[in-house]
Amino acid sequence: MSTTYAQTYNEEKFDSILYYLKLADNNKVAFKKREQMCLRAKTLAAEIHSYSLQQKSNLKLIGLYKAFDKNKLYVKFTHENLKLAEEFKDSITVAHMNKNLGYYYYDKVHDSAHYYNNKAEKLFRKLNDHFNTAAVLLDVASLQREGKDYTGSELTLIEGLKLLNKIEYPSKEVIRKKAYFYNSLGIVFNVLEQYDKSIEYQNKSIALKLKLKGDNKSSIELSKNNLGNALKEAGKYELAIETFKEILEDNTLAEQQPDFYVMVLDNYAHALYLSSKKSALPGLYHKALSVSKTLGKDNYKSIVVLKHLAEYYHDLGLKDSAKYYAYEAKRIAEKFHNDDLLKSLLLLSEIEEGEIAAKYLRDYVKLNDSLQKSERAIRNKFARIKYETNEIEEENVKIAKERMWLLIISIVIIVASFLLYIIFTQRNKNKELEFIQKQQETNEEIYNLMLSQNEVIEDARALEKKRISEELHDGVLGRLFGARLSLDSLNMNNSDIAIKTRGQYISELKVIEEDIRKVSHELNADFVSGSGFREIIKNLIETQTATYELSYKLDWESAIDWDEVSNKIKIHFYRIIQEALHNIYKHAKATEVRVSFKFESETIRLSIIDNGSGFDVNRAKSGIGLKNMKSRIKEINGTIAITSQKEEGTTVKIDVPTS
Incomplete structure (x- = not known):
C-alpha cells in the first residue's frame, strides 16, 4: 500500500463503514458477526483510501x-496496524502499537516484551508524551523486577514518577498510574529489605487509590496485602495482623477472588505464627490449603501454604507431618522450577537429618547457582535505562557551558587532525610517486635487457637459417641434379644393368627425400622459442645464488609458451625472484633454493622454496621487500600464498593468470 495516494470520497461507502463500526460496538451481537462487520468496514476503508478509517477498523x-482472548488474531492485526501506521508515518499509532505488543508479551516472551517496550518508550519520549512514556516504564520496571534486577527496577520506577510529576493537571488515570508506581516501589524495597521505605510507598499507593472514584476495592486490597507483607518482614507483626484482618473482612473475597483470598489468609496465618499467636493454627493454614485445591490440582498458590505448614509442624517437633508438607511443597514447586523450589529444598535440608539433609543442601546450592546464572543472563539482555538525578538537573547550566567548550576544543582538534592528515597523505603520495617512478625505470632496464637478449636470439635464428639454406643449395640440390642427369641418360635403356642402376638412383632419391624432411623439420622447430626469458631467469638465479653461496634447482614446464606471455608479467616475475632470493639470503640462512614454473588452467604458478630457518607467518611483520612483491603481484592480478615452519624452510607460491 502506497502512502502517496489521496483519499477517494464515496458517500455511500463512507456511511456503510460508519454503520458497520457502530454495529461492531454492540455487545449484544455475537462475536462472529461483530468480527465480520469490522472486516467489511476495513475493506471499504481500503477501497476509498481512507487511512483514518482503516486505522479505526483495525483498532x-x-x-x-x-x-x-483471540491471541493469534490480536497479534496479527496489531502488527498489520503497526505496519500501516509506519507507512503513513503516524508516530502516535506506531508508539501505541509497540506499547500494546510489549504489554502482550509481558508474561509470555520477556525478550519480545523488552524489544517493543524499548521502541515504544523512544517514540513516546520524542512525542513528549509523559504519561505513556511512564506507562511503558512501569512495564519495563516490572520486567526488571522479575529478572531480579531490583536496582534497575527502582531507578526505572523513579524515572517514571518524575515524568508523571511533570504533568501539570493530573487526571484520574495519572493518579491511578502513580498509585501503581508507588505499589511497585513498595514491592522492590521489600525485596531489598528496606522495609520502612516499602511501608512508606505502599501507604502512598493506598492513599492515592482511596482518592479515586469508582470501584477500586480490589486494587486497594492488593496494596494492603503488600503493605501487610512489608510490616510482617519488618517485624511489626501486630500492624501486619490488623492489615490482613481488614482485607479478610470482605466476605465476598473468597468467592470472587479465591486465589487472592488464599494468599491473604496464608499471610495472616504466617503473621500470627511469627508473633507466637498460634491458637488459630494450623486451622487457618488448612483452610487456605482447602480453598487452594478448588483452584485446581497442584495449584501454584498452595506451595507457600504447604511450606508454612511444614515450618509450623517442624517447630512443634512433629517431623512426620513436617516432612509430608515439605515434600508436597517440593513436588509442586518442581513443576515451576523457581524460587519456591529453592526454598523447599532449603526447608527439607533443615527438617531432614544426616546424609538426606546434606543431599538437599547440595541440591539447594546447585539450584541457587543455576538460578543466579540464569538471572544474570536475563539482566544482561536488558539495557539499563539511564536517567538524570536531581543534582545533574541543577547543574544543567554548568554542563551546557562545559559542552560548549568541549565542542570548540573538538572542532579545533578535528581541524588540526584534518590538516595533519592532508600533510601526511600528500607526503606519502609523493613517496609513492617516487617509488613508482623508480620501479618504472627498473622495469624499463629489465625490458631493454630482454630486448637485447631477443636480438641475440634473432641473430642466432638468422645464422641457423643461412646454414640450412646453404646445406639445401650445396648438398641436397647438387645431389638431386646429379641423380636427375643420370636418370635422363638411362631413360631409353631397358637393359638389366640400366634397370639396376635406375633402382640405385631411386634409392638415392629416397635418401635425399629423408634429408629434405629432416631439414624441413629443423626449419619448422623454433629451437630458440621461449629460451630468451628462460636464459634471463637462469642467468639471474645463477648470478645471485653464486653471490649468496646457495645451491639452486630451476624447473620449467614446457607447456608455458613464454612468447605469448606479456612483457609486463615477465618483468614482474624477474623482480619477484630477485627480491625473494635477496630475502632468503638476508633472513632465512638457507643453503638451497628451488625455483619452478608450472602451467595449469591458464595460470602460471611460480614456486620459490628454501630450506632456511622459517618463521611464524601469523606474527611476522611485512617488510618493504615483501610489500614490494605483493604490490607487483597485485599489478598483474596475481595471488600469493606463503607457508613456513621454523627450522623447515619457507614456500612462496605465486599464481598469475595469463589472460
Missing part, C-alpha cells in the same frame, strides 16, 4: 480479539 478488530 476495533484488535479490541475485539483482545476481549475474546
Whole structure:
C-alpha cells in the first residue's frame, strides 16, 4: 500500500463503514458477526483510501480479539496496524502499537516484551508524551523486577514518577498510574529489605487509590496485602495482623477472588505464627490449603501454604507431618522450577537429618547457582535505562557551558587532525610517486635487457637459417641434379644393368627425400622459442645464488609458451625472484633454493622454496621487500600464498593468470 495516494470520497461507502463500526460496538451481537462487520468496514476503508478509517477498523478488530482472548488474531492485526501506521508515518499509532505488543508479551516472551517496550518508550519520549512514556516504564520496571534486577527496577520506577510529576493537571488515570508506581516501589524495597521505605510507598499507593472514584476495592486490597507483607518482614507483626484482618473482612473475597483470598489468609496465618499467636493454627493454614485445591490440582498458590505448614509442624517437633508438607511443597514447586523450589529444598535440608539433609543442601546450592546464572543472563539482555538525578538537573547550566567548550576544543582538534592528515597523505603520495617512478625505470632496464637478449636470439635464428639454406643449395640440390642427369641418360635403356642402376638412383632419391624432411623439420622447430626469458631467469638465479653461496634447482614446464606471455608479467616475475632470493639470503640462512614454473588452467604458478630457518607467518611483520612483491603481484592480478615452519624452510607460491 502506497502512502502517496489521496483519499477517494464515496458517500455511500463512507456511511456503510460508519454503520458497520457502530454495529461492531454492540455487545449484544455475537462475536462472529461483530468480527465480520469490522472486516467489511476495513475493506471499504481500503477501497476509498481512507487511512483514518482503516486505522479505526483495525483498532476495533484488535479490541475485539483482545476481549475474546483471540491471541493469534490480536497479534496479527496489531502488527498489520503497526505496519500501516509506519507507512503513513503516524508516530502516535506506531508508539501505541509497540506499547500494546510489549504489554502482550509481558508474561509470555520477556525478550519480545523488552524489544517493543524499548521502541515504544523512544517514540513516546520524542512525542513528549509523559504519561505513556511512564506507562511503558512501569512495564519495563516490572520486567526488571522479575529478572531480579531490583536496582534497575527502582531507578526505572523513579524515572517514571518524575515524568508523571511533570504533568501539570493530573487526571484520574495519572493518579491511578502513580498509585501503581508507588505499589511497585513498595514491592522492590521489600525485596531489598528496606522495609520502612516499602511501608512508606505502599501507604502512598493506598492513599492515592482511596482518592479515586469508582470501584477500586480490589486494587486497594492488593496494596494492603503488600503493605501487610512489608510490616510482617519488618517485624511489626501486630500492624501486619490488623492489615490482613481488614482485607479478610470482605466476605465476598473468597468467592470472587479465591486465589487472592488464599494468599491473604496464608499471610495472616504466617503473621500470627511469627508473633507466637498460634491458637488459630494450623486451622487457618488448612483452610487456605482447602480453598487452594478448588483452584485446581497442584495449584501454584498452595506451595507457600504447604511450606508454612511444614515450618509450623517442624517447630512443634512433629517431623512426620513436617516432612509430608515439605515434600508436597517440593513436588509442586518442581513443576515451576523457581524460587519456591529453592526454598523447599532449603526447608527439607533443615527438617531432614544426616546424609538426606546434606543431599538437599547440595541440591539447594546447585539450584541457587543455576538460578543466579540464569538471572544474570536475563539482566544482561536488558539495557539499563539511564536517567538524570536531581543534582545533574541543577547543574544543567554548568554542563551546557562545559559542552560548549568541549565542542570548540573538538572542532579545533578535528581541524588540526584534518590538516595533519592532508600533510601526511600528500607526503606519502609523493613517496609513492617516487617509488613508482623508480620501479618504472627498473622495469624499463629489465625490458631493454630482454630486448637485447631477443636480438641475440634473432641473430642466432638468422645464422641457423643461412646454414640450412646453404646445406639445401650445396648438398641436397647438387645431389638431386646429379641423380636427375643420370636418370635422363638411362631413360631409353631397358637393359638389366640400366634397370639396376635406375633402382640405385631411386634409392638415392629416397635418401635425399629423408634429408629434405629432416631439414624441413629443423626449419619448422623454433629451437630458440621461449629460451630468451628462460636464459634471463637462469642467468639471474645463477648470478645471485653464486653471490649468496646457495645451491639452486630451476624447473620449467614446457607447456608455458613464454612468447605469448606479456612483457609486463615477465618483468614482474624477474623482480619477484630477485627480491625473494635477496630475502632468503638476508633472513632465512638457507643453503638451497628451488625455483619452478608450472602451467595449469591458464595460470602460471611460480614456486620459490628454501630450506632456511622459517618463521611464524601469523606474527611476522611485512617488510618493504615483501610489500614490494605483493604490490607487483597485485599489478598483474596475481595471488600469493606463503607457508613456513621454523627450522623447515619457507614456500612462496605465486599464481598469475595469463589472460
